[in-house]
Amino acid sequence: MFNLWHVAYEVSRYxxxxxxxxxxxxxxxxxxxxxxxxxxxxxxxxLPEEGQEDEMQYLADVHYRLSQNMDVAxxxxxxxTETPYTSKHKVNGGKIVxxxxxxxxxxxxxxxxxxxxxxxxPKEPAYYQKRLMSRHPFEKFMHQFSPMTYLLICINxxxxxxxxxxxxxxxxxxxxxxxxLNHYNVIEGNLYRLLSSSFLxxxxxxxxxxxxxxxxxxxxxxxxxxxxxxxxAYIATGITSSLFSIMFITExxxxxxxxxxxxxxxxxxxxxxxxxxxxxxxxxxxxVVFIVVSVFTQFISNVNHYAHxxxxxxxxxxxxxxxxxxxxLRWLAAALVSFILLIILxxxxxxxxxxxxxxxxLAMEHIEAGEYEEALGVLNESIRTNSETAKTYHALGLxxxxxxxxxxxxxxxxxxxxxxxxxxxxxxxxxxxLRKERRYDEMDQILSGVxxxxxxxxxxxxxxxxxxADE
Numbered sequence: 001m002f003n004l005w006h007v008a009y010e011v012s013r014y015x016x017x018x019x020x021x022x023x024x025x026x027x028x029x030x031x032x033x034x035x036x037x038x039x040x041x042x043x044x045x046x047l048p049e050e051g052q053e054d055e056m057q058y059l060a061d062v063h064y065r066l067s068q069n070m071d072v073a074x075x076x077x078x079x080x081t082e083t084p085y086t087s088k089h090k091v092n093g094g095k096i097v098x099x100x101x102x103x104x105x106x107x108x109x110x111x112x113x114x115x116x117x118x119x120x121x122p123k124e125p126a127y128y129q130k131r132l133m134s135r136h137p138f139e140k141f142m143h144q145f146s147p148m149t150y151l152l153i154c155i156n157x158x159x160x161x162x163x164x165x166x167x168x169x170x171x172x173x174x175x176x177x178x179x180x181l182n183h184y185n186v187i188e189g190n191l192y193r194l195l196s197s198s199f200l201x202x203x204x205x206x207x208x209x210x211x212x213x214x215x216x217x218x219x220x221x222x223x224x225x226x227x228x229x230x231x232x233a234y235i236a237t238g239i240t241s242s243l244f245s246i247m248f249i250t251e252x253x254x255x256x257x258x259x260x261x262x263x264x265x266x267x268x269x270x271x272x273x274x275x276x277x278x279x280x281x282x283x284x285x286x287x288v289v290f291i292v293v294s295v296f297t298q299f300i301s302n303v304n305h306y307a308h309x310x311x312x313x314x315x316x317x318x319x320x321x322x323x324x325x326x327x328x329l330r331w332l333a334a335a336l337v338s339f340i341l342l343i344i345l346x347x348x349x350x351x352x353x354x355x356x357x358x359x360x361x362l363a364m365e366h367i368e369a370g371e372y373e374e375a376l377g378v379l380n381e382s383i384r385t386n387s388e389t390a391k392t393y394h395a396l397g398l399x400x401x402x403x404x405x406x407x408x409x410x411x412x413x414x415x416x417x418x419x420x421x422x423x424x425x426x427x428x429x430x431x432x433x434l435r436k437e438r439r440y441d442e443m444d445q446i447l448s449g450v451x452x453x454x455x456x457x458x459x460x461x462x463x464x465x466x467x468x469a470d471e
Contacts, residue, residue, distance in 0.1 A: 237263020244310025266315025
């Protein structure tokens with residue numbers, strides 16, 4: 001037996017049509033596309049040729065009646081028949097199309113729709129009827145086909161598996177270091193990290209938590225705004241939340257999709273506020289929940305809350321821009337200007353901060369803990385990924401000193417200073433070496449060009465202050 005409710009349900013999954021009403025007497029399911037001001041009429045009974053004229057008149061009457069309360073640009077009525085036909089009729093302010101089709105696969109061109117109809121085992125009509133007629137937003141949006149959400153999840157999954165394989169099978173964090181967000185590399189010009197970090201995860205629990213949130217929020221966003229706007233939202237809030245976070249976090253690395261996910265959450269909250277579907281009380285409760293979760297996770301894991309805040313802020317502004325027909329032009333202009341100015345401010349503030357290459361920082365932490373083999377492994381990773389800096393060779397010099405190879409240590413320190421004479425670690429060691437060799441003129445030459453107020457290294461600052469006092 002033909003399952004009309006199954007067909008209507010699949011149509012609602014793969015198109016912008018949603019259930020409108022059911023005419024039990026005529027066994028007709030009405031679907032509405034509010035974006036196109038269109039109605040679709042699905043018949044469970046065959047329509048003989050001699051009844052087509054009466055059906056067209058009935059649809060004209062329906063169009064007239066419904067157009068008194070809403071815009072109806074198109075009514076399409078589908079009957080299942082062995083002989084396909086199409087009949088069109090214009091009415092005031094709209095068009096009526098009567099179609100006879102052989103099978104339900106002709107209703108939607110999406111190949112996945114046809115695969116579902118052909119191969120998915122159908123359930124009882126009551127199951128589809130209940131789900132189709134449900135007004136609950138979770139039921140309404142979660143069942144819709146969301147290709148962009150699935151694509152984003154697949155990209156995250158592929159990147160995660162590559163990274164997990166590199167970590168566990170080759171004992172290398174090269175892939176992580178290549179894609180992760182860090183202040184030093186972004187300021188040095190690796191701007192791709194602002195986005196690539198939004199697809200990168202290092203642990204299973206981190207990945208699963210973010211992907212579950214992306215699945216829920218992504219499907220909601222895509223169902224409301226469409227596939228391309230979801231992609232734009234994910235990329236835009238992923239980049240801007242990363243940029244926002246490096247204003248505050250200058251050392252270490254950050255990774256994960258949570259900045260973009262918080263951006264999607266903000267877009268949905270703005271959507272609900274604009275449409276009057278969320279109260280101030282509920283909004284306050286949501287805020288309290290996220291604050292509590294953020295505070296709790298701070299004690300159990302290293303969470304980049306600044307990326308979350310950035311995602312919420314930029315997501316809210318983007319949410320305003322996603323409603324051009326609902327808000328006045330001044331609100332849209334204010335949101336756009338704020339979005340751009342906040343990006344400029346974030347970059348300007350991030351550029352003012354000083355930072356170190358993350359691998360160098362990690363290597364120095366190992367050296368200070370006496371873990372020289374671990375430090376050497378990190379430094380070799382830095383060289384393999386072409387990420388070496390003056391600090392890299394300074395750290396290699398310290399390891400060589402520990403090993404007793406003073407000639408090699410001297411070469412590393414000279415290479416460090418030659419690579420970047422302004423690096424504080426390299427400068428400090430160079431001054432100590434010159435003082436040891438009593439080459440005071442060269443020390444004076446170096447210290448005369450140093451701005452004491454901008455020195456961060458305490459030992460180098462003490463040397464510069466002592467030099468300044470002697471002068």
